[in-house]
Amino acid sequence: MxxxxxxxxxxxxxxGYSLLHVEGDTKIKKVFIESIEKERWGSLPDFxxxxxxxxxxxxxxxxxxRAAVAILKRDYPPKTLSINPKPDVGSKFxxxxxLTFLVGMGVILVLxxxxxxxxxxxxxxxPPLTVIEPKQDAAVKLSGVKVSGKTDSDATVSVNNQPVLVNEDGSFGVEIQIFEGTKEIVISxxxxxxxxxxxxxxxxxxP
Known part of the structure; x- marks a missing residue:
């Protein structure tokens, strides 16, 4: 048979055709023709x-x-298949x-x-401290100087060692009197x- x-x-x-001759006329690669003739199914594409x-x-x-197709269907697939008795699933994820629980706990822990x-x-x-007024080297009146700025809401602010109220948003503002000869205002x-x-x-x- x-x-x-x-x-x-x-x-x-x-x-009287060679494999190269058949390849040239059918446009089927020689290696495929030879594999079919030798029934090397493993080196061929899908059925x-x-x-x-x-x-x-x-x-x-x-x-x-039709006869060729019938013979092919009878012979394919090979009767003996190489089966790995222990499939390698170690690399599969x-x-x-x-795992969802562990990842979730990890994210919560990191947060x-x-x-x-x-x-x-x-x-x-x-704490951060931004002084809005007065500007550096500003000319000011002796009668009063407005000092304003922003810091952390829980910080304690003082101007020339005098405590100043800090608002909930961290802003503060106060007007102080200065004396002649004062050259610097210190905000802390x-x-x-x-x-x-x-x-x-x-x-x-x-003046």
Missing amino acids: KTIGKFLKDARIRK PVILGFVKNIAKYLGENE FWSPR ILGYMGFQYVKFVSP ATSRAGKETVVRRKIKPE
Whole structure:
């Protein structure tokens, strides 16, 4: 009983065609033709492609296409398949509820640690202090100078050693009197940890 490989090879030899000759006329690669003749299924594409190759080769060699297809279906797939008794699944990734839980806990832990770290740095660092008024080297009246700015809402602010009320948004403002000869206004903000930020403004008092 002829196999599909022998069926096509015998037909090719009867025609006196080489593999290269068949390749040139059918546009099917020589390596595929040879693999079909030797029935090396592992080196061939999927079955639908092999089926097309067999039909074209049989037609080209003047053989009955239906007979060739019938033989192919009888011989393919191979009767003996190489099966791995222990499939390698170690490299495959599976998402599981347990993994979801662990990832979720990890994210929550990172957020908590990040927040605690931020609060710690904020606690041990001097508070920010922005002085809006007066500007550096500003000309001011002796009758009164407006001092305003912004810091942390929980910081303690003083102007020339006098405490100033800080609003909930961290802003503050006060008007102070200065004396002739005063050349500097000192604004300080102190955190709950005792860290202090100081801004000095040079001024030019005018009568």
